[in-house]
Amino acid sequence: MSSVISLTDIRRVFIMGDQQFEALKGVSFDVTAGEFVAIMGASGSGKSTCMNILGCLDLPTSGSYLLDGLDVGGMTTDQLADIRNKKLGFVFQGFNLLARTPAVENVELPLVYAGLHSKERRQQALIAMEQVGLAGKENNHPSQLSGGQQQRVAIARALVNNPAVILADEPTGNLDSRTTEEIMGLFTALNKQGITIIMVTHEHDVASYAGRQITFKDGRIISDSQIKRTD
Amino acid sequence: MDFLQTLKIALRALRTNKMRSFLTMLGIIIGISAVIAMMAVGTGASYVISQQIASIGSNIILVIPGSTTSGGLRTGSGGAQTLSSDDVKAIMAECPSVAYAAGTVRTSGQVVSGNMNWSSIIMGGTPELFEIREWPVVSGRPINQDDENGAIKVCLLGQTVAENLFGSADPIGSIIRIKKIPFTVIGVLDRKGQSPQGTDQDDAVFVPLRTAQRNLVRSQRTGIVGSIIVKAKSEELINKAESEIQSLLNQRHRITGGKEPDYSTRNLSEILAVAEKSAKAMSLLLGAVASISLIVGGIGIMNIMLVSVTERTREIGIRMAIGAKKNDILMQFMTEAVLLTMLGGLIGIALGTGGATVVSRLLEWPTMISFQSIAIAFVFSGAVGIFFGFYPAKKAAGLNPIDALRYE
Numbered sequence: 001m002s003s004v005i006s007l008t009d010i011r012r013v014f015i016m017g018d019q020q021f022e023a024l025k026g027v028s029f030d031v032t033a034g035e036f037v038a039i040m041g042a043s044g045s046g047k048s049t050c051m052n053i054l055g056c057l058d059l060p061t062s063g064s065y066l067l068d069g070l071d072v073g074g075m076t077t078d079q080l081a082d083i084r085n086k087k088l089g090f091v092f093q094g095f096n097l098l099a100r101t102p103a104v105e106n107v108e109l110p111l112v113y114a115g116l117h118s119k120e121r122r123q124q125a126l127i128a129m130e131q132v133g134l135a136g137k138e139n140n141h142p143s144q145l146s147g148g149q150q151q152r153v154a155i156a157r158a159l160v161n162n163p164a165v166i167l168a169d170e171p172t173g174n175l176d177s178r179t180t181e182e183i184m185g186l187f188t189a190l191n192k193q194g195i196t197i198i199m200v201t202h203e204h205d206v207a208s209y210a211g212r213q214i215t216f217k218d219g220r221i222i223s224d225s226q227i228k229r230t231d
Numbered sequence: 232m233d234f235l236q237t238l239k240i241a242l243r244a245l246r247t248n249k250m251r252s253f254l255t256m257l258g259i260i261i262g263i264s265a266v267i268a269m270m271a272v273g274t275g276a277s278y279v280i281s282q283q284i285a286s287i288g289s290n291i292i293l294v295i296p297g298s299t300t301s302g303g304l305r306t307g308s309g310g311a312q313t314l315s316s317d318d319v320k321a322i323m324a325e326c327p328s329v330a331y332a333a334g335t336v337r338t339s340g341q342v343v344s345g346n347m348n349w350s351s352i353i354m355g356g357t358p359e360l361f362e363i364r365e366w367p368v369v370s371g372r373p374i375n376q377d378d379e380n381g382a383i384k385v386c387l388l389g390q391t392v393a394e395n396l397f398g399s400a401d402p403i404g405s406i407i408r409i410k411k412i413p414f415t416v417i418g419v420l421d422r423k424g425q426s427p428q429g430t431d432q433d434d435a436v437f438v439p440l441r442t443a444q445r446n447l448v449r450s451q452r453t454g455i456v457g458s459i460i461v462k463a464k465s466e467e468l469i470n471k472a473e474s475e476i477q478s479l480l481n482q483r484h485r486i487t488g489g490k491e492p493d494y495s496t497r498n499l500s501e502i503l504a505v506a507e508k509s510a511k512a513m514s515l516l517l518g519a520v521a522s523i524s525l526i527v528g529g530i531g532i533m534n535i536m537l538v539s540v541t542e543r544t545r546e547i548g549i550r551m552a553i554g555a556k557k558n559d560i561l562m563q564f565m566t567e568a569v570l571l572t573m574l575g576g577l578i579g580i581a582l583g584t585g586g587a588t589v590v591s592r593l594l595e596w597p598t599m600i601s602f603q604s605i606a607i608a609f610v611f612s613g614a615v616g617i618f619f620g621f622y623p624a625k626k627a628a629g630l631n632p633i634d635a636l637r638y639e
Contacts, residue, residue, distance in 0.1 A: 052633055078558075112236055
């Protein structure tokens with residue numbers, strides 16, 4: 001199968017004052033369409049920096065990043081915004097939903113910036129909400145939903161634009177163990193439908209839902225292994 | 232991203248903080264209502280002046296005698312008796328830019344009707360006077376050429392005199408005594424209102440010029456007129472008419488070389504145009520002062536928008552992460568600021584209009600609200616939003632999505 005993501009010798013150097021800090025020291029890996037990858041590592045290992053680059057929120061200092069065949073390097077901020085809008089879906093630890101905005105409108109948001117008409121937006125948003133099991137909660141505001149439901153809204157928002165990859169950054173960090181299982185079950189189900197997922201976590205049992213674990217340490221990959229799923 | 236959606240987002244953001252939005256708008260509301268009210272007061276004043284110009288009659292030139300010296304004492308201008316009915320006829324006949332000319336004499340005295348009496352101005356004038364002053368009779372008939380030629384003892388009453396002597400009764404046909412001489416009232420003049428100097432123009436009695444010359448004023452020679460009032464054929468011809476009159480009178484009065492003329496001319500419309508100009512300058516000044524409060528209001532908007540950008544850093548981060556471009560964020564915050572100021576502007580226009588109406592009712596000060604001033608106020612309020620909203624919006628659009636997402 002073809003690579004959705006292809007990282008080659010990615011380096012990221014931060015300059016603070018006259019000090020240089022190399023957060024990523026030559027990282028290379030490919031992700032094939034349909035994979036479920038867990039990225040692990042202690043804080044400061046470079047996994048968040050890598051995630052930012054994967055999410056087109058940051059550009060590498062050197063190295064190449066091909067996302068769905070497109071070379072991301074050298075793109076302008078507006079081009080990156082467009083890539084994020086069309087190719088990526090984000091799920092965050094803190095849900096990051098817009099308060100005082102109905103769930104369905106939160107889900108629609110990427111389509112708003114994609115320039116779709118309201119009818120089309122609503123239609124696609126409703127499909128995405130049904131996919132995550134939130135049919136009937138369209139008009140609830142985030143404050144009226146449980147943590148697990150809020151994260152489902154966020155996942156629906158990540159799904160709504162049919163992205164090449166869903167990037168999840170500690171998606172269960174704010175959830176209790178029962179809800180964690182629920183959400184990971186949802187991710188697994190989505191993955192089985194063929195959706196590529198890359199997830200950052202530091203919890204081993206959460207990572208064990210993924211089919212592949214990449215572990216970072218000090219800006220380098222120290223292990224990259226296919227694992228058997230627990231389910 | 233379509234504009235409707237941007238508008239919806241901005242409206243939601245404003246609704247979220249109703250009190251704050253209102254307080255922020257208050258600066259603009261006060262500013263705009265002050266501008267509207269001040270402009271209304273100023274425009275009202277200049278309207279009154281232009282009304283007064285119209286009440287004198289348009290395109291008017293006044294010719295008055297010069298000063299005279301008698302026993303070492305110089306009278307003021309108008310004191311000499313140098314203008315005559317013949318001068319009036321000559322002006323009518325020989326100045327092509329002149330439409331009408333009328334000689335007048337003026338005196339004051341007691342006017343008596345039955346047991347009522349009233350002290351008033353008594354004006355003698357040829358029939359042209361009423362054409363020049365654009366002053367018709369509302370009842371009865373005007374003074375005609377026969378009255379003038381025959382020096383008939385008839386008179387027209389100004390509204391104030393008519394009210395004081397006759398109350399609500401019809402004065403036409405009655406006999407009144409002016410300086411003890413009986414006159415027949417033939418008509419009542421239309422109401423004219425105040426003169427630019429503030430005197431009541433309706434407090435006057437008009438008689439034919441020749442009647443006045445013979446019976447009411449004393450003069451050294453016959454046919455002397457107190458002043459000549461001239462109407463030029465058009466506004467453009469006022470200055471030309473003035474110089475025609477001057478050269479004609481110089482010739483007739485043998486004014487040559489460095490000799491001081493024994494008369495002077497005054498262009499009334501010009502004087503009033505200056506007054507009108509100063510009233511307009513006044514209203515501009517008032518508007519300018521009021522617009523300072525708009526600037527203060529604008530700074531308030533900028534302040535709150537900066538706070539709002541900081542508060543909503545995370546929201547901006549989310550929007551950017553899922554595909555909002557810099558321009559989308561810029562437009563979102565700009566729309567919010569402009570919406571604030573335009574709503575404030577609309578409320579301000581309503582309040583200013585109301586305030587101006589109250590001022591004109593309570594203080595009996597004429598106010599006028601022009602469509603123009605409302606349009607300017609509205610556009611200006613929008614411009615304040617754009618100007619003061621730009622910096623905060625630019626700041627929001629310039630945020631780094633990674634930092635913005637991490638912002639607590």
